[in-house]
Amino acid sequence: MSLPKETIRALESIVGPQYVSEDPVVCQVYARGGYGKDIVLGRGNLKPACVVLPGSTEEVQSIVKLANRYKTPFVPVGTFWFNSCGPYRENVISIDLKRMNKIEIDDRNMYAVCEPYVIFSQLQHEAMKRGLYMMVPGGGAQVSVVNNVTGAGYSPLNYRIGGPQRRILGVEWVMPDGEILKLGSASMLKEYFWGEGPGPDLRGILRGPQGWQGGLGIFTKAAVKLYPFQPERLVPTGISPDTTLELPTKRMRRYNITYPDQPSLVKAMREVSKAEIGAAITKVPVMWRYRARSTSKEHFWELWKGAKEDLQKNTETILLVVIIGYTSEKQVEYEERVLTDIVTETGGTLRRTKQTDESWIKNADSAGMWWSAGGYISVKINVDSLDHALKSGRDAAALKKKYLEGAVDDYGDPGWFQISSFGHEGYNEFLVEFDATSDPKVSHRIDNFYVDAVKQDVKEGCYSGMQMSYGPVGITGPAYGDHHILLKEIKEMFDPGYLSNPPRPFEFDEKIERECPWVKKDW
Amino acid sequence: MALVLENHRYDADRCIRCGGCKWVDHIYMGHPRWGVKCPSIARYLFDPYAAYGRLQLALGLMDGELEITPSFVDAVFQCQLCGACDVGCKRNLDLEIQDTLMALRQRVVDKGKGPLPGHKKAAGNIESTWNIFGSRKKERFSWMPSGIQPAAKADVLYWAGCYPAYTQSETAQATVKLLKAAGVDFAVLGESEWCCGQMLFTTGQTELALKVAQHNIDAIKASGAKTVLTSCPECLTALKVEYPKLLGKSTSDMPYQVVHLTEFMEPLVKNGAIKLNKPLPMRVTYHDPCHLSRMSEPWVQWEGTRGQYGVLQPPKQWRRGTNGVYQQPRNIMGAIPGLELVEMQRTRENAFCCGAGGGVREGLNDFALWTAQERLTEAKETAGTNTLVLACPHCKANFTDAIKKSGDNMKVYDIAELMVKALSQGKEA
Numbered sequence: 030m031s032l033p034k035e036t037i038r039a040l041e042s043i044v045g046p047q048y049v050s051e052d053p054v055v056c057q058v059y060a061r062g063g064y065g066k067d068i069v070l071g072r073g074n075l076k077p078a079c080v081v082l083p084g085s086t087e088e089v090q091s092i093v094k095l096a097n098r099y100k101t102p103f104v105p106v107g108t109f110w111f112n113s114c115g116p117y118r119e120n121v122i123s124i125d126l127k128r129m130n131k132i133e134i135d136d137r138n139m140y141a142v143c144e145p146y147v148i149f150s151q152l153q154h155e156a157m158k159r160g161l162y163m164m165v166p167g168g169g170a171q172v173s174v175v176n177n178v179t180g181a182g183y184s185p186l187n188y189r190i191g192g193p194q195r196r197i198l199g200v201e202w203v204m205p206d207g208e209i210l211k212l213g214s215a216s217m218l219k220e221y222f223w224g225e226g227p228g229p230d231l232r233g234i235l236r237g238p239q240g241w242q243g244g245l246g247i248f249t250k251a252a253v254k255l256y257p258f259q260p261e262r263l264v265p266t267g268i269s270p271d272t273t274l275e276l277p278t279k280r281m282r283r284y285n286i287t288y289p290d291q292p293s294l295v296k297a298m299r300e301v302s303k304a305e306i307g308a309a310i311t312k313v314p315v316m317w318r319y320r321a322r323s324t325s326k327e328h329f330w331e332l333w334k335g336a337k338e339d340l341q342k343n344t345e346t347i348l349l350v351v352i353i354g355y356t357s358e359k360q361v362e363y364e365e366r367v368l369t370d371i372v373t374e375t376g377g378t379l380r381r382t383k384q385t386d387e388s389w390i391k392n393a394d395s396a397g398m399w400w401s402a403g404g405y406i407s408v409k410i411n412v413d414s415l416d417h418a419l420k421s422g423r424d425a426a427a428l429k430k431k432y433l434e435g436a437v438d439d440y441g442d443p444g445w446f447q448i449s450s451f452g453h454e455g456y457n458e459f460l461v462e463f464d465a466t467s468d469p470k471v472s473h474r475i476d477n478f479y480v481d482a483v484k485q486d487v488k489e490g491c492y493s494g495m496q497m498s499y500g501p502v503g504i505t506g507p508a509y510g511d512h513h514i515l516l517k518e519i520k521e522m523f524d525p526g527y528l529s530n531p532p533r534p535f536e537f538d539e540k541i542e543r544e545c546p547w548v549k550k551d552w
Numbered sequence: 553m554a555l556v557l558e559n560h561r562y563d564a565d566r567c568i569r570c571g572g573c574k575w576v577d578h579i580y581m582g583h584p585r586w587g588v589k590c591p592s593i594a595r596y597l598f599d600p601y602a603a604y605g606r607l608q609l610a611l612g613l614m615d616g617e618l619e620i621t622p623s624f625v626d627a628v629f630q631c632q633l634c635g636a637c638d639v640g641c642k643r644n645l646d647l648e649i650q651d652t653l654m655a656l657r658q659r660v661v662d663k664g665k666g667p668l669p670g671h672k673k674a675a676g677n678i679e680s681t682w683n684i685f686g687s688r689k690k691e692r693f694s695w696m697p698s699g700i701q702p703a704a705k706a707d708v709l710y711w712a713g714c715y716p717a718y719t720q721s722e723t724a725q726a727t728v729k730l731l732k733a734a735g736v737d738f739a740v741l742g743e744s745e746w747c748c749g750q751m752l753f754t755t756g757q758t759e760l761a762l763k764v765a766q767h768n769i770d771a772i773k774a775s776g777a778k779t780v781l782t783s784c785p786e787c788l789t790a791l792k793v794e795y796p797k798l799l800g801k802s803t804s805d806m807p808y809q810v811v812h813l814t815e816f817m818e819p820l821v822k823n824g825a826i827k828l829n830k831p832l833p834m835r836v837t838y839h840d841p842c843h844l845s846r847m848s849e850p851w852v853q854w855e856g857t858r859g860q861y862g863v864l865q866p867p868k869q870w871r872r873g874t875n876g877v878y879q880q881p882r883n884i885m886g887a888i889p890g891l892e893l894v895e896m897q898r899t900r901e902n903a904f905c906c907g908a909g910g911g912v913r914e915g916l917n918d919f920a921l922w923t924a925q926e927r928l929t930e931a932k933e934t935a936g937t938n939t940l941v942l943a944c945p946h947c948k949a950n951f952t953d954a955i956k957k958s959g960d961n962m963k964v965y966d967i968a969e970l971m972v973k974a975l976s977q978g979k980e981a
């Protein structure tokens with residue numbers, strides 16, 4: 030695998046020789062990431078032919094134009110949290126965007142313009158310094174803001190501030206052919222404050238069902254909306270691994286509420302959102318309570334195995350709520366009173382909880398999902414109504430029984446679910462943790478679980494949010510408005526040569542066909 | 553027992569590329585300019601220069617996909633073994649990153665592809681003179697201030713270490729003045745104190761490391777001292793962690809207890825045995841030396857097996873950097889009237905290394921100086937001061953060289969020097 034010398038020299042002339050490498054030692058490390066690597070469906074494992082580190086939009090543009098000239102595929106690389114940064118074709122140029130980490134904040138107009146290597150904890154730090162805030166995706170404070178808003182964007186904090194589509198403002202986009210397209214106000218006014226215009230607004234195409242993951246060019250800048258926060262400082266405390274933000278309790282409070290069963294918890298969720306109180310609200314799987322209590326993996330397993338009998342009888346579930354006094358301390362007092370009434374009426378019990386935050390506001394403990402078993406994948410991420418999210422979670426829990434060998438038994442828990450936009454949108458994420466190190470068949474089983482979970486959603490009429498972009502389009506496309514045809518048309522209009530992270534978004538289908546004989550292709 | 557790479561396959565293979573090893577803990581995260589705590593990826597940018605990248609190199613090597621080429625060797629040694637990655641990873645996952653990186657180096661050396669010429673030269677110095685500089689053996693304690701006479705035998709043994717003994721003698725002198733001021737009797741080993749060998753451990757030169765360790769352990773034993781006190785965190789780590797690790801023991805099995813000057817002095821400052829009463833009207837920032845802070849926890853030998861889900865049997869006592877020496881130097885400075893301590897953006901377990909460790913100063917000096925300059929810039933830009941205090945002569949030597957090279961106006965003090973300046977009138981020897 031190598032590119033012609035001429036191509037390498039041209040790349041060097043764009044970014045400088047020190048920022049281009051075709052050394053096998055460098056290329057080795059751009060082949061695979063973490064998430065997805067344990068299931069064969071997760072991604073291919075090819076090394077790129079070279080890695081380039083551009084420092085500006087102009088350099089990204091020149092690289093993409095060069096790739097077009099030589100018909101060479103390219104893959105953008107952000108923080109590499111998704112395995113789709115690993116090439117799926119031979120002779121790819123990996124474009125590592127690490128050098129592009131500038132951030133500009135317009136606090137008066139409440140938005141931030143980020144280059145692709147600005148990550149959430151950094152944005153949140155800068156925003157909070159100015160009395161503003163943003164969500165941090167549950168999947169990681171360490172991911173690129175640009176990549177996340179253009180491809181995912183889910184967080185418990187969406188409860189108040191809504192879905193990701195609404196916070197993308199102006200965007201700078203290097204299209205698959207190397208032309209630069211600016212969206213929203215960035216196109217005409219050179220300012221990024223508004224997404225709808227003046228100028229083109231292609232944000233629907235840009236996000237697609239769940240983002241193109243490099244399949245439609247490279248976003249080199251995106252402005253995101255910031256929201257007014259409360260004025261007190263959240264004080265970082267502790268030494269690793271026990272670091273946390275202390276909440277200023279006059280302005281922010283956290284509640285841990287237990288419910289005897291799921292229906293009463295869901296009722297509370299609805300009531301809380303009807304009352305339009307709270308900043309974040311999430312149902313947490315019981316397993317996470319055991320994790321929080323344990324001092325090591327070994328300790329966790331001791332507790333968790335011992336909990337089986339009790340948990341199979343006990344249907345208790347946990348609801349976490351955060352209240353923020355955006356406007357005043359009085360707002361906190363008022364919302365707390367309303368919450369207390371709702372908890373009483375819905376049969377919940379308010380438990381004492383630490384007034385700290387480890388995982389919603391500036392950090393996200395997603396790495397912990399690998400902690401219990403060493404391997405993990407989300408087989409479902411539904412973004413739909415709360416009813417659908419619940420149903421899909423329950424269905425997944427039932428389906429999981431078939432795939433338990435080598436996987437962690439969570440004793441029937443239906444996963445995480447939360448609501449955004451004050452309950453107008455529901456979200457469910459169903460995880461499966463497993464040990465892929467001892468027996469390859471475990472991974473194969475999880476491949477099947479993954480595909481079966483998509484089929485299940487289709488059959489049951491639940492919208493399989495993530496799998497629309499991270500799953501076999503051959504299943505989801507015909508089920509949801511033939512969107513596979515639309516995706517193909519858009520892809521071929523913008524990228525007729527399939528150079529931008531090929532074969533995105535069709536690699537799951539290709540993979541099942543070529544490399545997963547253990548997954549029966551019956552669609 | 554040298555580290556064996558294959559024993560760390562699980563650690564390498566289970567890396568999830570979350571970047572916890574390179575980013576500052578998100579709870580403490582600041583502006584992107586100071587977002588990365590790994591000097592290696594901060595400078596070299598390509599992913600083999602982060603811990604997660606090196607783990608992939610380790611897998612590639614074990615699986616026969618990669619050969620040990622010059623660029624492989626470069627990626628493996630352009631790293632201070634500063635432990636920021638180890639602690640960062642253990643915030644979430646308890647993978648043994650530091651040991652995996654060391655095992656990888658060991659493999660490179662065992663295959664005859666390392667260490668680097670600078671490491672070999674330093675090892676040669678050690679072997680011929682028992683100090684890292686190749687300076688004269690008998691001058692090891694010639695810095696001793698007149699008027700201070702170590703005891704022939706005492707419970708406390710002052711372990712000077714090569715840097716304080718030969719180039720950063722102001723630290724050694726300040727240390728013994730403090731001991732005198734506190735009324736602590738101490739002995740020294742004289743010519744029997746050999747280089748601690750930390751550079752040998754980190755560069756995979758295990759045979760010589762073992763020889764040095766064995767000699768030093770015997771010499772300490774023969775001195776009859778109960779406590780070894782050192783002002784050098786590199787020596788601290790060698791005596792406290794690397795010696796037992798190499799011998800397959802735990803720190804608690806060693807025939808001595810070893811403490812750093814700041815651990816020793818803090819209670820004495822607190823209980824008034826030593827009085828830091830003289831005002832020092834200075835605005836300073838404190839640099840946490842890696843081997844005093846996140847890397848200084850005792851070694852607990854573990855032997856066992858890994859079962860399903862990666863569960864260890866028996867459970868292991870983890871070194872996560874939580875119980876390092878962070879607060880003691882801060883408390884000492886807090887006791888000095890007039891002294892204002894302002895923290896940098898990256899601090900405590902998230903501190904950015906000075907650049908000297910892991911054989912980088914000896915083998916890849918340019919990278920050592922670049923790293924030091926980054927830290928000096930951070931001190932100025934995020935703490936707003938041009939005075940840096942630290943508690944490590946190795947760091948001080950490196951910062952001093954960086955300042956010499958760049959012409960920077962930063963001043964660097966070892967905490968021992970500051971303490972001596974703050975001693976009540978008449979107490980200073």
Ligand SMILES: Cc1cc2nc3c(=O)[nH]c(=O)nc-3n(C[C@H](O)[C@H](O)[C@H](O)COP(=O)(O)OP(=O)(O)OC[C@H]3O[C@@H](n4cnc5c(N)ncnc54)[C@H](O)[C@@H]3O)c2cc1C
Binds near residue numbers: 107177246398
């Ligand atoms: C375990 C896990 C949990 C997650 N949970 C959540 C969650 O709770 N909420 C949520 O919102 N998201 C979640 N995500 C998704 C995650 O937020 C996104 O994957 C994230 O935005 C990726 O950012 P990154 O910088 O790591 O992207 P990368 O992994 O580097 O890239 C992702 C894809 O985008 C492409 N790409 C990279 N940079 C660019 C660019 N500048 N322009 C165009 N394409 C680019 C890459 O080629 C790749 O295919 C989760 C992901 C994982 C792995």
Ligand code: SF4
Binds near residue numbers: 569573603642645
């Ligand atoms: S923190 Fe650990 S798991 Fe995460 S990328 Fe680094 S080495 Fe891998």
Ligand code: SF4
Binds near residue numbers: 590591602630637638
């Ligand atoms: S030891 Fe320090 S320099 Fe080396 S990889 Fe880890 S953080 Fe980077």
